[in-house]
Each structure stands twice: as C-alpha cells, then as structure tokens.
Amino acid sequence: MSGPADTTADDARYMQLALSLGRRGLGNTWPNPAVGAVIVKGGVIVGRGWTQPGGRPHAEVVALVQAKRQAKGATLYVTLEPCSHEGKSPPCADAVIKAGIARLVSALEDPNPKVAGQGNAKLRNKAIAVDVGLMADEARRAHAGHIARIQQARPHVTLKLALSKDSKAGLVGRKPAVITGEEARDRVHLMRAQNDAILVGIGTVLSDNPQLTCRLPGLFERSPVRVVLDAKLRVPMSATVIATMRETPTWVFCSHKASPIAEDILQQKGAKVFRVDETQGRLDLDEVLKILGEQGITRLMVEGGPTVAAAFVAADLVDEAALLRSQKELGDTGIAPLEGMKLEALTGKLKSLGSEQVGADTLETYERA
Numbered sequence: 151m152s153g154p155a156d157t158t159a160d161d162a163r164y165m166q167l168a169l170s171l172g173r174r175g176l177g178n179t180w181p182n183p184a185v186g187a188v189i190v191k192g193g194v195i196v197g198r199g200w201t202q203p204g205g206r207p208h209a210e211v212v213a214l215v216q217a218k219r220q221a222k223g224a225t226l227y228v229t230l231e232p233c234s235h236e237g238k239s240p241p242c243a244d245a246v247i248k249a250g251i252a253r254l255v256s257a258l259e260d261p262n263p264k265v266a267g268q269g270n271a272k273l274r275n276k277a278i279a280v281d282v283g284l285m286a287d288e289a290r291r292a293h294a295g296h297i298a299r300i301q302q303a304r305p306h307v308t309l310k311l312a313l314s315k316d317s318k319a320g321l322v323g324r325k326p327a328v329i330t331g332e333e334a335r336d337r338v339h340l341m342r343a344q345n346d347a348i349l350v351g352i353g354t355v356l357s358d359n360p361q362l363t364c365r366l367p368g369l370f371e372r373s374p375v376r377v378v379l380d381a382k383l384r385v386p387m388s389a390t391v392i393a394t395m396r397e398t399p400t401w402v403f404c405s406h407k408a409s410p411i412a413e414d415i416l417q418q419k420g421a422k423v424f425r426v427d428e429t430q431g432r433l434d435l436d437e438v439l440k441i442l443g444e445q446g447i448t449r450l451m452v453e454g455g456p457t458v459a460a461a462f463v464a465a466d467l468v469d470e471a472a473l474l475r476s477q478k479e480l481g482d483t484g485i486a487p488l489e490g491m492k493l494e495a496l497t498g499k500l501k502s503l504g505s506e507q508v509g510a511d512t513l514e515t516y517e518r519a
Contacts, residue, residue: 160193162285164195164255165188165227165255165284167188167227168187168188168198168227169186169229169257171188171198171200174186175201175203177345177374177449178203178204178343178372179203180295180446181446181447182206183201183230183293183295183448184200184201184293185200185209185229185230186198186199186201186209186229187199187226188213188227188228189214189216189217189221189224189225189226189251190224190225191217196216196217196220196224197214197218197220197221198213199211199212199214199216206239207239208232208242209229210226210232210242210245210246211239214245214249221249221250221251222249222251222252223250223251223252225251226246226251227255228255228257229258229289230257230260230293230296231258231269232254232269232273233262233265234265234268234272235264235268243272243273247273247276247278252278253279254279255281255284256280256281257286257288257289258286258289258290261296261297261300261301262296294306294469295346295448296448298448299443299447299448303440303443305346305442305448305449306449306470307439307450307470308341308345308452308472309459309468309470309471310341310453310472311472311473312329312330312338312474312476313473313476313493314329314478314479315475315476315477315478315479316480318481319456319484319486319487320455320456320480320484320485321480321484322485325357329480330474330511331509332509333509333510333511334511337474338453338474339364341451341472342362342363342373342374344449345449345450345451346374346375346449346450347375347401347451348362348376348451348453349377349379349452349454350376350379350453350455350458351378351379351380351454351455352379352384352385353454353458355378355385355391356385356386356389357455359389359390360391362376362391362398363376363394374451375399375401375447376391376398377400377403379438379458380402380403381404382404382405382407382409383402383404383408383416385416392421395420399422400421401421401424401445402422402423403423403426403433404426405428406425406426406427406428424438435461435467436465452468456485456486456488459487459488459489459496460491463495463499464491466499468496468499469517469518470515471496471497471500471515471516471517472513473497473515473516474508474513477510496516500516500517501516502515502516503515
C-alpha cells in the first residue's frame with residue numbers, strides 16, 4: 151500500500167480537486183457520504199463527479215459516465231473507497247473494473263463494514279493498482295459525518311456560536327441581538343446548506359421564531375431538516391418552523407409525557423415527532439442523536455441558545471465548534487453563550503484549527519483532538 155510520502159505533486163493536485171468536488175454534495179447526499187471523484191488520463195482530466203442529491207448516483211459513476219471510453223487505462227482519484235456491496239445501485243467497484251481503470255488513488259478506506267477494504271481488494275484482484283492514504287486527514291474531515299454515523303451510530307455535531315467581543319451571545323430575557331455582520335450571516339447560511347439537519351431548542355423557537363433555512367441565492371432547496379427539542383410540545387402552530395413544513399421538513403423531539411393530542415396535530419401538519427427519555431428533566435441527547443443517525447442524518451449543526459449549547463457541551467457531544475466573533479460589545483446586558491458554564495468548557499476540550507476573517511468578524515474553528 152502506498153502512502154502520502156510516495157505520491158507525486160500531480161496526485162495531490164487531483165485529490166484536492168476531488169475533495170473540492172465532494173464538498174458540493176455536503177448536506178445533500180445523506181444518508182450516503184458526499185464523495186468526489188476525478189479521472190485523469192495522460193495528464194488530462196477526462197471525467198469528474200460528486201455524489202448526487204439523495205446519495206445516487208455515486209461520484210465514481212458520474213465521473214465514469216463523463217469519461218466514457220477514455221476511462222480505459224486512466225487513473226481514478228476518489229475521496230473514499232469505492233463501494234463493493236450491492237445496495238440500491240450496483241457496486242462502484244464493479245463499474246470501475248468494467249470501465250478499464252488502471253489505477254485507483256483513494257484518500258480513505260470506507261469504515262462501513264459492508265465495504266471496509268473489500269472494494270479496494272476487489273480492484274487489486276483485477277490487477278488494478280490501488281494507493282490508499284493520500285490527503286487522508288482532509289478526507290476524514292470531509293467525511294466526518296459518514297464516519298460518525300458508522301462508528302458511533304450518530305451524526306457529527308457542529309456547534310455554532312455567535313459571540314460579541316466580550317463573549318456574550320445575546321441579551322437578558324432572550325431579547326434578540328444582532329451580533330455579527332452580513333458576511334458572517336452568509337457564512338452561517340452556507341454552513342446550514344452543508345449540514346443534513348439543524349437543531350434548536352423550543353426556547354429559541356418561542357423567542358426568535360427563526361426560519362432555520364438557507365437563504366443564499368439558489369440554495370434554499372439545500373436547507374437542512376429542522377430539528378426542535380420540545381419536551382412538552384409547546385411549539386405553536388403559527389411558528390415558522392411549523393407553518394413552512396411543506397417547504398422544509400421539521401422534526402420535533404419530545405418526552406414520553408408530552409400530549410398525544412399535540413403530537414397528532416403536529417403529525418397532521420407534516421412534522422415527524424419522536425419521543426425520547428428524559429435525563430435530569432431534559433431530553434436525553436444521546437437518544438436524540440441515535441434516532442437522527444437511524445433516520446440517516448450524518449451532519450448536525452446545533453444553532454440553539456445557551457441552554458441547548460451547554461447541554462451538548464456537558465454531554466461531550468460536540469465534535470466541532472464554529473465561533474463567529476464580532477467586534478461589538480454587549481456589556482452587562484449580555485448573556486453567556488453556555489448557560490452555567492464558561493466558554494472554556496467548550497474550547498478547552500477541543501483543538502483549534504485556526505481562524506479566518508469573515509467581513510468585520512472572525513471565524514474560529516475547533517475540533518476534537
């Protein structure tokens with residue numbers, strides 16, 4: 151097996167393109183991973199593809215269809231091992247063999263036990279050269295949702311917080327406060343489009359009446375599933391997340407004690423309602439995430455208020471954090487981003503990936519070490 155040290159600059163360039171292509175599918179391919187593929191022959195790109203909406207066709211098939219006969223003798227760069235099992239579509243490994251690909255460069259072996267090296271083995275058995283491991287770290291980040299769902303039976307969780315210069319997240323009494331600028335808000339909409347689902351608590355719904363959609367031009371259809379934690383089913387039928395369910399799905403999690411009448415009304419409106427256990431008076435987040443994983447969700451963005459954010463931090467369920475910091479100060483009228491916790495309870499558990507300027511604001515990114 152070849153490793154990154156054995157690769158050429160061209161290999162890295164083509165794999166970088168495959169990763170970029172794969173990111174086009176983020177938030178739009180669940181329950182399947184968002185894979186990117188590039189086919190190169192004689193130094194010329196003859197095919198490229200990414201996983202299509204709903205997860206099919208797979209990236210390799212899209213690229214092979216584009217390459218046609220030029221795929222014979224070519225090199226295929228793919229961000230995840232080609233599947234080898236018969237699902238709702240034939241195995242990609244068989245399509246690669248049939249097309250006459252001479253060499254496969256794969257960033258990662260698929261952790262799915264139905265694949266787990268079997269795709270690569272099938273290709274090697276047909277005398278196709280297989281190299282695994284090029285840009286593996288980047289690919290793990292790109293496929294974090296798929297990996298989490300396979301290995302932990304839950305989605306990858308990203309917590310988004312908007313913070314003032316003095317590290318406050320809102321105003322006392324849940325009064326809305328504009329903290330970040332337009333460029334930062336656009337970035338949040340893009341993050342929404344790249345996640346399968348977005349989660350808030352009932353407090354946020356009642357105080358802000360948010361849409362929780364992606365409102366960038368041309369990307370409304372990429373809006374994530376909206377998930378509301380509402381133990382007592384207090385969400386009003388007039389709430390935007392309920393009134394617009396025909397356009398964008400809304401799923402509501404409640405306790406076993408919640409009103410069955412309220413559940414029936416929500417279901418008649420088109421919502422999915424899931425009942426979960428309570429732990430210390432709050433919904434069991436482990437059970438919530440397990441159910442989301444069972445429903446096919448691979449990437450979850452938590453955008454709730456301080457109560458929900460603190461609950462995810464306390465349960466050690468945050469895999470990645472995106473902190474958008476403003477230059478504005480809220481002063482004594484501001485509230486902390488994590489109820490009952492210091493911000494270090496979050497950042498101290500994670501590894502910093504650095505920061506970047508987003509308009510007048512700064513985006514800091516963290517992930518599990």
